[in-house]
Amino acid sequence: MAVTLNHILVHAHDAKQTARFLTETLGLDAQRQLGHFTIVQVGETSLDLIETEEPITPRHFAFLVSEPEFDEILSRIRSCEIPFWADPFHRDPQSINHWDDGRGVYFDDPNGHVLEVITRPYGSGGLDAEHPNPLLRR
Incomplete structure (x- = not known):
């Protein structure tokens, strides 16, 4: 198994x-x-x-979704006026990222846990991607 x-x-x-x-x-x-x-x-x-x-120590949860699912989720986030960011540190508000030539967004749940929705796994675009994951550039 x-x-x-x-x-x-x-x-x-x-x-x-x-x-x-x-x-x-x-x-x-x-x-x-x-x-x-x-x-x-x-x-x-x-x-x-x-x-x-x-008190709750915030954790990070990442969800891999399809492109159409991403559109639906982002639409719900926007319609509910949930703050969102392109990065996990909340530095780029009301934006999404295009890392690994996919799309990603971060938002918080009611307890402060950081939720991430991505359409491509980390590093899957490699260094040849138009928008390489910043973790690959370190």
Whole structure:
């Protein structure tokens, strides 16, 4: 059996609100409840949301999508007036990037987790891409 990533535990102040945000923004199936976890299925991997009242250390989650899915997600982000950036450091607001000759965008969930939507995996365009991933230039 090949090793696969089954689930990731994600802390949230309001698990149901966070799940709704994720499913509606990313166009995923509705969440489900499993005991004290609110589950958002992303392909074969699930994000298992668990509520906490403690401060949350933001994490980064990147989602690989098709070009049409990217258009739909970006449209939802814009229509909901969710702030977004072309970079993970929030330096280039209301912009997308074209790294690896694809497209990418960053935005935050209600808990401060940084969400990234990309159409090409990191480095897939190589150094010959018109817009090489900045990580390749280091």
